[in-house]
Amino acid sequence: MQYILDVDRTLFDTDRFKQDSESYKRDGVWESGIWNQLNPKDYLYDDVIPFLTSLDKESVGILTVIRDYLGDKGVEFQKGKVELTGVSELVSWCEYMKGEKGEYVAERCGEEQMVFIDDEPGQIDSVHEHCPEVISILLDRKGKAADDFVAGRSNIHIVRELSEVSAILEQYG
Ligand SMILES: [Mg+2]
Numbered sequence: 774m775q776y777i778l779d780v781d782r783t784l785f786d787t788d789r790f791k792q793d794s795e796s797y798k799r800d801g802v803w804e805s806g807i808w809n810q811l812n813p814k815d816y817l818y819d820d821v822i823p824f825l826t827s828l829d830k831e832s833v834g835i836l837t838v839i840r841d842y843l844g845d846k847g848v849e850f851q852k853g854k855v856e857l858t859g860v861s862e863l864v865s866w867c868e869y870m871k872g873e874k875g876e877y878v879a880e881r882c883g884e885e886q887m888v889f890i891d892d893e894p895g896q897i898d899s900v901h902e903h904c905p906e907v908i909s910i911l912l913d914r915k916g917k918a919a920d921d922f923v924a925g926r927s928n929i930h931i932v933r934e935l936s937e938v939s940a941i942l943e944q945y946g
Contacts, residue, residue, distance in 0.1 A: 774942065776828060777878055779891035780837040780851070783912050784860060786816045802844050805853070813857040818914070824935040825863040834866040836877055875903030882907065886945065890938065894922060901929055908945065910938060 781787040790811070797807040825833065835855065839847040848869050855861050870877055878889055878900045887907045889900045897909045911918055911931045923929050930941045 774832060774886045774888055775881070775883075776833045776888045776890065777836050777881065778833065778864070779874075779893070779896065779912075780835060780855060780860075782892040782914065783890060784817060784821045784835075785813070785854070785858065786818055790816045801842060802846065803850060805846070805849070808853060808857055813854050814859060817858055817860070818935075820935040821860070822863075824938070825860065827939075830863055831865050833864040834868070834881070835860070835864050836868050836870065836874055838874075839869050839871055841871075873899040875899035875901075878907060879903040888938075888942065890935075894918065897922075897929060901926060908942070910941065 778784060794803060794807060794811055797804055797810060837851055837855065839851055841847070843850050851869055852867075855867055861867055868877065874889075874891070874896045878887065881887070882904050887904070888910065889897070889907050890910045890912055891897055891900075892912045892914065894911060897911045900907055900909050905928060907928065909929050911922065911929070912935065913931050913933060916933060918931050922931060932938060932941065
């Protein structure tokens with residue numbers, strides 16, 4: 774299987790980071806020196822390293838959205854963050870993009886079964902729309918997913934943590 778993972782609120786506790794980093798912002802954007810003050814590794818969820826190390830590095834990629842509010846330095850900021858978490862050492866590619874992920878995931882679909890994991894229902898919808906054959910997993914860490922999110926759609930699942938993913942994939946043999 775091939776895996777495509779999101780970063781913010783999937784691997785990285787963005788909400789806790791935002792709380793801790795408020796005082797390092799200038800004009801609404803984080804200063805580049807922030808990583809001398811805060812260690813990105815401290816913001817990975819506990820299940821991330823065990824999950825990534827259980828997979829073959831060559832089969833895992835990262836697809837992360839650059840938010841407009843980060844301005845011109847958005848890519849630089851997000852790249853710095855991902856690299857300093859150490860996660861980029863455990864995956865074979867990282868792509869930084871804007872907007873919806875469906876087309877990006879569709880471009881990477883091949884013979885092998887693809888698994889897409891993201892915390893945003895809208896991104897799961899986008900991927901499901903462009904490539905319904907992809908196993909799309911909503912990582913709902915806070916248990917906020919709408920009751921009818923799956924609503925009979927095949928290849929869509931909800932988990933609360935990454936350790937639940939392997940049991941879901943067993944259904945696919
Ligand atoms: Mg996210």
